Amino acid sequence: AQSVSQHNHHVILSEAASLELGCNYSYGGTVNLFWYVQYPGQHLQLLLKYFSGDPLVKGIKGFEAEFIKSKFSFNLRKPSVQWSDTAEYFCAVSGNTPLVFGKGTRLSVIA
Amino acid sequence: DTAVSQTPKYLVTQMGNDKSIKCEQNLGHDTMYWYKQDSKKFLKIMFSYNNKELIINETVPNRFSPKSPDKAHLNLHINSLELGDSAVYFCASSQQLSGTAEAFFGQGTRLTVV
Numbered sequence: 592a593q594s595v596s597q598h599n600h601h602v603i604l605s606e607a608a609s610l611e612l613g614c615n616y617s618y619g620g621t622v623n624l625f626w627y628v629q630y631p632g633q634h635l636q637l638l639l640k641y642f643s644g645d646p647l648v649k650g651i652k653g654f655e656a657e658f659i660k661s662k663f664s665f666n667l668r669k670p671s672v673q674w675s676d677t678a679e680y681f682c683a684v685s686g687n688t689p690l691v692f693g694k695g696t697r698l699s700v701i702a
Numbered sequence: 703d704t705a706v707s708q709t710p711k712y713l714v715t716q717m718g719n720d721k722s723i724k725c726e727q728n729l730g731h732d733t734m735y736w737y738k739q740d741s742k743k744f745l746k747i748m749f750s751y752n753n754k755e756l757i758i759n760e761t762v763p764n765r766f767s768p769k770s771p772d773k774a775h776l777n778l779h780i781n782s783l784e785l786g787d788s789a790v791y792f793c794a795s796s797q798q799l800s801g802t803a804e805a806f807f808g809q810g811t812r813l814t815v816v
Contacts, residue, residue, distance in 0.1 A: 623802050635807040642802045690805050692745040
């Protein structure tokens with residue numbers, strides 16, 4: 592069965608700080624990885640996804656993630672966060688079943 | 703045009719009542735889902751439908767009954783509502799059931815059972 596772990600429950604950063612959110616997955620087969628963002632009171636939106644090829648994936652709004660197969664990880668990064676990045680971030684994995692989500696990481700960006 | 707739309711956005715009801723949430727997608731996708739997001743923001747899949755057929759039912763109480771009249775619609779009916787059913791319910795759709803298909807989510811329905 593697929594599972595996803597997000598280690599950070601709540602991250603608080605100042606504007607312009609760099610961000611890295613951890614995500615580890617467990618799945619024995621070919622894996623597809625996603626990061627979704629949920630802004631306060633809104634639905635989930637896709638930030639980026641990895642299926643194959645270059646393990647460094649660039650998404651919207653300056654986010655990127657790196658797939659490291661040996662570590663079963665897909666960490667999300669952004670060099671400089673903005674107040675508008677305040678949101679809940681979900682890592683998800685899909686193999687032969689629908690998306691399985693991690694428990695989410697709440698990011699609070701303060702001025 | 704909203705890709706995945708669900709109604710109502712908010713639903714407050716008493717214990718024991720029966721309620722429905724409707725979902726429609728205009729993306730031409732074959733697969734639709736219901737996810738439940740609890741108070742701790744944890745997202746868990748409830749049901750998956752592919753071409754109007756139930757594919758996955760993730761140990762959801764049988765008080766929850768999804769219905770798909772056509773590929774573009776997946777409604778969720780809940781009987782005898784309980785306090786623990788309070789959550790945000792998200793409808794989603796994708797081109798295929800699994801693999802590389804990105805899921806598109808609706809705005810969510812915040813259900814509060816009092």
